[in-house]
Amino acid sequence: MESSLTKKKEKIGVFVCHCGRNIAATVDAKRVVEEILKHTAVVHAEDYDYVCSDPGQELIETAIKEKRLTGVVVAACSPSLHETTFRETVKRANLNIYKCEIANIREQDSWVHEDKEKATEKAIKLTKSAVEKVIRNEALSPVKVGLYKKALVIGGGIAGIRAALDIADAGFPVVLVEKKPTIGGRMAQLAETFPTLDCASCILTPLMSAVAHHPNIKLLTLSEIMDVEGYVGNFHVRIKKHPRYVEPDKCNLCNECVDICPVAVPSEFDEGLSLRKAIYIPFPQAVPSSYLIDIDACLGTSPLICGKCAEPEVCGPEAVNFDDQEEIIEEDVGVIIVATGYELYNPTNLGEYGADVYPDIITSLQFERLLSPSGPTEGIPKRPSDEKIPKKIAFIHCAGSRDERHQPYCSHICCTYSAKHALIFKELVPDAEIHSFYIDIRAVGKNYEDFIRRVQEETGIHYTRGKVSRIYEQNGKVKIFGVDTLLDKRIELEVDMAVLALAMVPSPAIQDLASKMRIQIDGNNFLQELHPKLHPVESATSGIFLAGAAQSPKDIQDTVAQASASASKALGILTQEKISHIPTVATVDEDHCSGCNLCISICPYGAIKLVDEIAHVEEVLCEGCGACVSTCPSGAIDLRNHTDEQVGVMLKALAGEI
Amino acid sequence: MEDEIEPRIIAFLCQWCGYQGADMAGTSRLKYPPSIVSIQVPCSGRIKMAHVLEALTKSEGVLIAGCHVPNDCHYVSGNFKCLKRVTLLKKLLEQMGVDPARVRLEWISATEGKKFARVVRGFTHELEELGPLNLDHTNPNDSNGLLGVNEK
Numbered sequence: 001m002e003s004s005l006t007k008k009k010e011k012i013g014v015f016v017c018h019c020g021r022n023i024a025a026t027v028d029a030k031r032v033v034e035e036i037l038k039h040t041a042v043v044h045a046e047d048y049d050y051v052c053s054d055p056g057q058e059l060i061e062t063a064i065k066e067k068r069l070t071g072v073v074v075a076a077c078s079p080s081l082h083e084t085t086f087r088e089t090v091k092r093a094n095l096n097i098y099k100c101e102i103a104n105i106r107e108q109d110s111w112v113h114e115d116k117e118k119a120t121e122k123a124i125k126l127t128k129s130a131v132e133k134v135i136r137n138e139a140l141s142p143v144k145v146g147l148y149k150k151a152l153v154i155g156g157g158i159a160g161i162r163a164a165l166d167i168a169d170a171g172f173p174v175v176l177v178e179k180k181p182t183i184g185g186r187m188a189q190l191a192e193t194f195p196t197l198d199c200a201s202c203i204l205t206p207l208m209s210a211v212a213h214h215p216n217i218k219l220l221t222l223s224e225i226m227d228v229e230g231y232v233g234n235f236h237v238r239i240k241k242h243p244r245y246v247e248p249d250k251c252n253l254c255n256e257c258v259d260i261c262p263v264a265v266p267s268e269f270d271e272g273l274s275l276r277k278a279i280y281i282p283f284p285q286a287v288p289s290s291y292l293i294d295i296d297a298c299l300g301t302s303p304l305i306c307g308k309c310a311e312p313e314v315c316g317p318e319a320v321n322f323d324d325q326e327e328i329i330e331e332d333v334g335v336i337i338v339a340t341g342y343e344l345y346n347p348t349n350l351g352e353y354g355a356d357v358y359p360d361i362i363t364s365l366q367f368e369r370l371l372s373p374s375g376p377t378e379g380i381p382k383r384p385s386d387e388k389i390p391k392k393i394a395f396i397h398c399a400g401s402r403d404e405r406h407q408p409y410c411s412h413i414c415c416t417y418s419a420k421h422a423l424i425f426k427e428l429v430p431d432a433e434i435h436s437f438y439i440d441i442r443a444v445g446k447n448y449e450d451f452i453r454r455v456q457e458e459t460g461i462h463y464t465r466g467k468v469s470r471i472y473e474q475n476g477k478v479k480i481f482g483v484d485t486l487l488d489k490r491i492e493l494e495v496d497m498a499v500l501a502l503a504m505v506p507s508p509a510i511q512d513l514a515s516k517m518r519i520q521i522d523g524n525n526f527l528q529e530l531h532p533k534l535h536p537v538e539s540a541t542s543g544i545f546l547a548g549a550a551q552s553p554k555d556i557q558d559t560v561a562q563a564s565a566s567a568s569k570a571l572g573i574l575t576q577e578k579i580s581h582i583p584t585v586a587t588v589d590e591d592h593c594s595g596c597n598l599c600i601s602i603c604p605y606g607a608i609k610l611v612d613e614i615a616h617v618e619e620v621l622c623e624g625c626g627a628c629v630s631t632c633p634s635g636a637i638d639l640r641n642h643t644d645e646q647v648g649v650m651l652k653a654l655a656g657e658i
Numbered sequence: 659m660e661d662e663i664e665p666r667i668i669a670f671l672c673q674w675c676g677y678q679g680a681d682m683a684g685t686s687r688l689k690y691p692p693s694i695v696s697i698q699v700p701c702s703g704r705i706k707m708a709h710v711l712e713a714l715t716k717s718e719g720v721l722i723a724g725c726h727v728p729n730d731c732h733y734v735s736g737n738f739k740c741l742k743r744v745t746l747l748k749k750l751l752e753q754m755g756v757d758p759a760r761v762r763l764e765w766i767s768a769t770e771g772k773k774f775a776r777v778v779r780g781f782t783h784e785l786e787e788l789g790p791l792n793l794d795h796t797n798p799n800d801s802n803g804l805l806g807v808n809e810k
């Protein structure tokens with residue numbers, strides 16, 4: 001334990017602050033000075049009214065220079081307040097910032113105790129403990145690493161689009177990766193957005209086009225992340241780009257190929273309510289603006305079977321290319337934004353609601369398509385079974401949300417979008433009768449409450465508080481059973497169509513992606529932010545940020561806000577020349593490491609790996625939490641400036657044994 | 659140890675939550691007994707149980723305050739790591755004849771100054787009931803200094 005002491009004689013200076021009367025009224029600063037001067041390593045000690053003031057800091061600087069101090073302890077307020085201040089002070093006198101420690105004798109002493117004698121005793125112990133620690137602190141400098149000034153954005157929905165544009169507009173290159181053939185995400189499917197009833201496309205498609213034409217954005221659609229290696233500033237990413245079979249640069253959207261294609265399959269964009277061809281464009285404003293071939297549906301490339309679309313008289317520009325190959329693209333980026341969005345909870349799991357069995361029990365996204373002027377019915381809401389316009393419809397809130405058997409959480413947007421559906425529907429079908437079954441109306445957002453009221457007034461919607469237990473369709477009528485929990489009576493209702501507001505769930509691929517990036521998933525499979533208040537858009541892996549519904553169910557406003565927040569955090573890194581990383585990280589004593597792997601499995605950052613059977617800490621990945629130190633059975637890992645030796649000797653000092 | 663002497667508590671406070679909660683108690687000028695002294699640790703997951711045992715040889719009780727479970731730990735899951743270790747340690751203490759209540763693990767956020775003060779007061783009171791703990795740490799054949807210890 002004495003080893004580091006004998007290496008070099010430490011000369012410590014101690015400065016005890018009165019903080020006016022804040023400390024001095026309860027702690028006898030003069031006695032602290034007297035007592036601490038008895039410590040063999042303390043060569044200077046004094047007390048002063050306000051050590052943090054300019055003259056106070058001057059005292060420290062002078063003492064460091066005149067007495068050639070090797071370390072400083074300031075016994076004053078909490079390190080949260082002035083640790084940085086005093087570190088800067090010692091730095092000005094050419095002392096390493098880690099050779100300055102704070103003894104918290106205000107917040108954790110003078111302010112919480114009344115007995116002056118005891119508070120003074122405690123101040124002496126706290127100060128001694130800080131002296132013992134600073135003696136053993138290493139002089140450290142932040143680890144500096146270079147970085148790639150490029151961002152990767154995963155997910156091309158409104159969150160990914162916003163984040164990519166923000167970063168690209170700031171002048172940094174962005175790789176935007178989207179799994180689907182087009183960007184636009186869920187928002188592209190929406191008819192109108194609440195609470196203003198703007199047309200979703202009018203907001204979204206200009207942004208999509210901005211992405212397409214932005215010189216700083218490299219867009220990779222039909223692409224997936226294979227793996228991510230490295231750390232903040234230096235991520236190496238491999239991306240698999242699936243073949244499109246149509247060259248976007250050549251395609252002029254003439255539609256000849258679509259006309260001639262003999263295969264029709266359900267359209268994903270229209271949620272299965274219409275058909276598309278095997279060669280298709282998801283929707284007219286898709287970006288990239290080009291057809292693609294769904295190779296699983298396509299009859300084949302052989303001219304004997306089909307291959308009609310590739311014929312020169314069909315595709316003049318020769319854009320169709322059956323030889324298109326899968327590509328592996330490698331990118332080095334400094335930051336990553338994850339914006340993988342949401343899906344609707346699979347209605348098959350809600351067997352009692354019959355959405356997968358009966359044609360006129362549909363999902364909210366299907367209804368959204370029915371209301372959309374660009375939808376399968378050109379905005380005339382016809383029911384799928386017989387194409388009649390329904391006159392009486394019901395919305396079922398919380399279908400799979402707030403339900404322990406399905407998803408325990410609130411999906412946040414369903415109350416408001418169901419009200420929106422009611423309003424648009426009423427405009428289209430003025431004599432409609434609209435019912436809505438809810439648990440609570442949660443219209444949380446700016447102006448949403450007003451919106452709900454407006455919907456109630458304008459549509460005459462019948463809100464029934466209660467849970468629907470069963471829905472089925474019989475003789476062209478949708479029957480709904482449940483309970484009205486306000487009137488405490490059973491409900492039976494017959495409507496023409498029922499719309500399920502299904503729970504929002506994160507994209508299922510997120511689990512795999514999260515583990516590739518060492519970011520966390522919460523109990524409901526959404527991405528976990530580092531801290532809800534302090535780091536709401538950061539993941540546990542430094543340099544990886546979160547945006548949109550992948551992190552929690554949220555509406556477009558919040559999604560866009562979060563995307564811009566993530567982009568600005570990302571820019572905070574990209575605008576640096578070097579990134580500094582805390583130097584108080586774990587270190588391995590190679591002679592004692594047995595290569596047992598325990599530290600590797602416990603490290604939340606993947607910062608430790610075995611090199612020649614010995615644990616090796618990748619310093620830039622280590623966040624200095626010390627979990628490995630307390631796990632190592634051989635005592636071979638320690639934490640810089642918070643070593644086991646330091647803890648031991650601080651305990652002694654605190655117990656008055658030193 | 660005479661009755662009027664307050665039981666000594668050594669606290670390990672995580673820098674993000676427990677320590678900040680203690681600061682908040684100070685900012686709010688809440689009062690608690692001065693017989694508690696603390697060590698700031700980066701995270702409750704840093705705390706070695708050997709250090710907790712060591713602290714028990716110098717006090718009547720040890721308080722650990724970390725960030726709330728499940729999600730508040732700044733290093734993902736240090737709080738859970740600590741929770742598991744403390745659970746084990748308590749079993750061990752029991753076998754050694756030391757009341758496991760002498761080690762107390764609390765989740766205290768940066769805003770919970772009141773909770774910090776309440777916990778310290780309550781713990782002090784509890785330790786008063788339990789009486790002094792004089793663990794002999796000097797037997798050179800017994801590296802923990804704790805084996806076979808009986809409080810009574």
Ligand code: FES
Pocket residue numbers: 672673674675676700701702703724725730731732733735736737
């Ligand atoms: S940071 Fe507080 S318990 Fe981990």
